[in-house]
Amino acid sequence: MTMKKLGFAGVMIVALVGLSLATQAQVKKGKTRPLTTKQMMAGLVKPQCAGLGEALKAAPSDDKAWEELATKAALLNESGYSLMDDGRCPDGVWASACKNLQTASAAVLAKIEAKDYAGAQAEFKGVTASCGECHKAHKK
Ligand code: HEC
Secondary structure (H helix, E strand, O other), X not given: OOHHHXXXXXXXXXXXXHHHHHHHHHHHEOOOOOOEHHHHHHHHHHHHHHHHHHHOOOOOOOHHHHHHHHHHHHHHHHHHHHOOOOOOOOXXXXXXXXXXXXXXXXXXXXXXXXXXXXHHHHHHHXXXXXXXXXXXXXXX
């Protein structure tokens, strides 16, 4: 069937379907790189976030434990930027959640570097809030 026969409505439907597929593809995976959002969540974001939450249940006992916490917070911070890369971001909700993930994880990291256990625990709440912010809109 030609576009002429489809008429204007047909062209619009084709355009809208194309657009919604493109949006879907961005949420699930970036435009050029192979890592899917699901893989990034399962392999990077979740393990670092769960590890940080688990470790913050008790005050770190030595320098090595603080160092491990810093690594997790820094990787979470990096994920806040990776989630914005490669055309993955579909809208303002996504962008805002990423900004909050970046800011909150940087705040946790600053407290860890100052060896402020209570401060790190408090700032960690901002990290988990950013997960929920994005998931509410984009995790199907
Ligand atoms: C900017 C958006 C965004 C942010 C921020 C975000 N996520 Fe996700 N997350 C998603 C999307 C989208 C999916 C669904 C991916 C899919 O199934 O294609 C997902 C899926 C997941 C999954 C399921 C993975 C699987 O194997 O099916 C886990 C676990 C997860 N996220 C953890 C987290 C945690 C923990 C945080 C916060 C530290 C977080 N996410 C922050 C967008 C986000």
